[in-house]
Amino acid sequence: MFQQPATLLHVLDLVGVAVFAASGALSAGRKGLDLLGVLVIAVVTAIGGGTLRDILLDRHPIFWIADPVYLVVIAIAALITLLYVRHRQPPGRALAIADALGLALFTITGTRIAEAAHVAPLIAVAMGTMTGVAGGMVRDVLSAEIPLILRRDIYATAAIAGSTVYVALQAAGVGRDAAALIGLAVVVLLRLLAIVWGLRLPVFRIEE
Amino acid sequence: MFQQPATLLHVLDLVGVAVFAASGALSAGRKGLDLLGVLVIAVVTAIGGGTLRDILLDRHPIFWIADPVYLVVIAIAALITLLYVRHRQPPGRALAIADALGLALFTITGTRIAEAAHVAPLIAVAMGTMTGVAGGMVRDVLSAEIPLILRRDIYATAAIAGSTVYVALQAAGVGRDAAALIGLAVVVLLRLLAIVWGLRLPVFRIEE
Amino acid sequence: MFQQPATLLHVLDLVGVAVFAASGALSAGRKGLDLLGVLVIAVVTAIGGGTLRDILLDRHPIFWIADPVYLVVIAIAALITLLYVRHRQPPGRALAIADALGLALFTITGTRIAEAAHVAPLIAVAMGTMTGVAGGMVRDVLSAEIPLILRRDIYATAAIAGSTVYVALQAAGVGRDAAALIGLAVVVLLRLLAIVWGLRLPVFRIEE
Numbered sequence: 001m002f003q004q005p006a007t008l009l010h011v012l013d014l015v016g017v018a019v020f021a022a023s024g025a026l027s028a029g030r031k032g033l034d035l036l037g038v039l040v041i042a043v044v045t046a047i048g049g050g051t052l053r054d055i056l057l058d059r060h061p062i063f064w065i066a067d068p069v070y071l072v073v074i075a076i077a078a079l080i081t082l083l084y085v086r087h088r089q090p091p092g093r094a095l096a097i098a099d100a101l102g103l104a105l106f107t108i109t110g111t112r113i114a115e116a117a118h119v120a121p122l123i124a125v126a127m128g129t130m131t132g133v134a135g136g137m138v139r140d141v142l143s144a145e146i147p148l149i150l151r152r153d154i155y156a157t158a159a160i161a162g163s164t165v166y167v168a169l170q171a172a173g174v175g176r177d178a179a180a181l182i183g184l185a186v187v188v189l190l191r192l193l194a195i196v197w198g199l200r201l202p203v204f205r206i207e208e
Numbered sequence: 209m210f211q212q213p214a215t216l217l218h219v220l221d222l223v224g225v226a227v228f229a230a231s232g233a234l235s236a237g238r239k240g241l242d243l244l245g246v247l248v249i250a251v252v253t254a255i256g257g258g259t260l261r262d263i264l265l266d267r268h269p270i271f272w273i274a275d276p277v278y279l280v281v282i283a284i285a286a287l288i289t290l291l292y293v294r295h296r297q298p299p300g301r302a303l304a305i306a307d308a309l310g311l312a313l314f315t316i317t318g319t320r321i322a323e324a325a326h327v328a329p330l331i332a333v334a335m336g337t338m339t340g341v342a343g344g345m346v347r348d349v350l351s352a353e354i355p356l357i358l359r360r361d362i363y364a365t366a367a368i369a370g371s372t373v374y375v376a377l378q379a380a381g382v383g384r385d386a387a388a389l390i391g392l393a394v395v396v397l398l399r400l401l402a403i404v405w406g407l408r409l410p411v412f413r414i415e416e
Numbered sequence: 417m418f419q420q421p422a423t424l425l426h427v428l429d430l431v432g433v434a435v436f437a438a439s440g441a442l443s444a445g446r447k448g449l450d451l452l453g454v455l456v457i458a459v460v461t462a463i464g465g466g467t468l469r470d471i472l473l474d475r476h477p478i479f480w481i482a483d484p485v486y487l488v489v490i491a492i493a494a495l496i497t498l499l500y501v502r503h504r505q506p507p508g509r510a511l512a513i514a515d516a517l518g519l520a521l522f523t524i525t526g527t528r529i530a531e532a533a534h535v536a537p538l539i540a541v542a543m544g545t546m547t548g549v550a551g552g553m554v555r556d557v558l559s560a561e562i563p564l565i566l567r568r569d570i571y572a573t574a575a576i577a578g579s580t581v582y583v584a585l586q587a588a589g590v591g592r593d594a595a596a597l598i599g600l601a602v603v604v605l606l607r608l609l610a611i612v613w614g615l616r617l618p619v620f621r622i623e624e
Contacts, residue, residue: 013610031354034409036364051264056467058476060266061327068328119477120484137558142345144354146447146560201450239562242617245573268474269535276536328607350553352562 016102018077020046025081044077048135059115104187107159128163154194162187226285226312228254233289250286256343312395315340315367336371362402370395426473432518434493436462440495446502458494464551470600570610579601
C-alpha cells in the first residue's frame with residue numbers, strides 16, 4: 001500500500017497536511033493572530049511532527065525541504081479555511097473526522113519511516129506517535145497554552161495504539177500493507193469513539 | 209558583497225547578533241528574570257533562528273559551535289544592556305532601527321545560506337524568514353507569551369518581502385550583491401515604515 | 417571514571433534519567449494532565465537536554481534511539497511516581513538531592529560528550545549546561561510557564577560552575593576522572609547550598 005502506488009500515498013499525505021493546516025488556522029483564529037501568524041501556525045501544525053521525526057532520525061533533506069509542494073498545500077488550505085469561516089461556522093464534525101484521518105496517516109507513515117531506519121520497535125512507535133501529535137503540541141505552545149493532547153481525551157493514545165498494532169501485526173507475520181491498513185483503522189476508530197463517547201484517560205492531580 | 213569582504217559580512221553578522229541579544233535582554237528584564245535567565249534569553253534570541261536553519265539544512269557544525277565568538281558577543285551585549293538600563297530608559301528608537309537592521313541581515317544571510325544548499329526558491333525564502341524571526345519566537349515562548357510576530361504589525365512580513373525580492377531579482381538576472389543590498393533595504397524600509405505608520409496585517413478572529 | 421566502568425556510568429546515567437522523569441511526572445501532576453500527558457512530560461524532561469545536545473553536535477543515532485532502555489526506565493519511573501504520590505506526599509528533600517545529582521551527572525556527561533566532538537571549551541561548558549537544564553525548560557514550556565531555571569535560585573549557575581571547573585582542571589593538567597568527580601561535586605554542593613541557604617542570583621527588572 002505504501003510503496004507501489006506512490007501517488008496515492010503522496011495524495012493521502014498531502015490530505016493529512018491540508019487537514020492539519022486547517023486545524024492550525026482555526027486555532028490561530030481563536031487567538032486573534034494576524035494573517036501571517038495564522039499562516040505560521042498552520043505550517044507548524046502541519047509539518048512540525050514530521051520535521052522533528054526527520055531531525056531525530058537524521059533524515060535529510062527534511063521532507064518539506066525536498067518537496068516544496070507541502071508548503072503550497074498548507075498555504076492554500078489555511079487561506080481556504082480563513083475564507084470559509086468568514087461566513088460560516090467551521091464544520092466541526094467534518095473537521096474532527098478529517099483530523100482523525102490525518103492523525104492516523106501521520107502516525108502510520110511516521111512509524112514506517114522509523115522502521116526503515118532500523119530502530120527498535122518501541123522507538124518506531126514513539127516516532128510514529130510523535131509524527132502524529134508533535135505538530136499540534138507546537139501549535140499549542142506557540143499559542144501559550146498547555147498542549148491539548150496532554151490533557152484531553154484519547155488522542156496520542158489512539159496514535160500509540162494504532163502504531164503498536166501495526167508493529168505487532170508485522171512481528172506476527174502479517175504483511176506490511178494489511179498491517180498498515182489495520183493500524184490506520186485502529187487510530188481512526190479509537191479517536192472517533194473517544195469523541196462520540198467522551199472517553200478520557202484518568203487525570204492525575206497532585207494536591208499542593 | 210557577501211563573499212569578498214568576509215570580514216565586513218562577519219562584522220555585520222555580529223552586529224545583528226548583538227542587537228538581538230540586547231532585545232532579548234530587555235524582554236527578559238520585563239519579566240523579572242535573574243541574571244542567568246537574562247543571559248539564556250539573550251542567547252536564544254540571538255542564535256535561535258540561525259540554529260534552527262542550520263539544523264534543518266543539516267549544516268554542521270552549527271555556526272556558533274564553529275565560532276565561539278558569537279556567544280562572547282552575546283554575553284557582552286546582554287551585560288551592557290543590563291548596565292545601561294539600570295540608569296537610563298532603553299533607547300527605544302535606536303533599538304527599533306538596530307532591530308530592523310538585524311532582521312534584514314539575518315533574513316538575507318539566511319536566504320543566501322539556503323540557496324547555497326540548492327533548495328527551491330520558496331524554501332530559500334522560508335529559511336531566510338525563519339532565520340530572521342525564529343529567535344524572537346523562542347524568546348517569547350520561553351517568556352510564556354504568544355510570539356509577538358504572530359500578532360504584531362508587519363515584522364515577518366518585511367522579512368518575507370525582502371527575501372522574495374532578493375530571490376526574484378537574481379532570477380531576473382540581477383547580480384547577487386546588488387540583489388542582496390536591495391533585499392536588505394526592502395526589509396529595513398518596510399519594517400520602519402510599519403512602525404512609523406502603525407501598519408498591520410488584517411487580524412483574523414473567529415467567534416466561539 | 418567515565419570510560420572503564422562503562423556499566424557504572426550507564427547505571428548513573430539511567431539514575432539521572434529516572435530522577436528527571438520523576439520530577440517531570442510530579443510537575444505534570446500539579447497541572448492536572450492525564451496519564452499520557454504525565455508520560456510525555458516525564459520523557460521530555462528526562463531526555464530533552466541530551467537530545468538537543470546530540471542534535472546540535474550532529475551525533476547520531478540520538479542516545480535514546482540507539483538504546484531504548486531509556487524510554488523504558490522513564491516510563492517505569494513515571495508510573496512509580498504516580499503510584500507513590502497517590503497515597504503519600506512527594507518526598508521533597510530526597511527529590512531535591514536526587515535532582516541535584518541528576519543535574520550534576522547530565523552536566524558533566526554532556527560536557528564530556530561535547531569535548532569528544534572537539535569543540536572550544538566555552539562551547540563544551542554551554543553544551544554541558546544545556547544537557548543538564550534544557551529538559552526542565554521544555555517541561556516548563558509545555559506547562560505554559562516561564563521556565564523555573566530562568567527565574568529561580570542557583571540552578572543553571574551550578575551547572576555552569578561545575579562544567580567550568582571540570583574543563584579548567586583538565587586544562588591545568590588534572591586527570592579527566594578526578595576533574596569529573598570534582599566537577600560533579602561542585603554542581604551538587606552549589607545546588608544544595610543554594611536550596612539550604614536560599615541563594616539567588618540578582619534579579620533584573622525593568623520598569624515600564
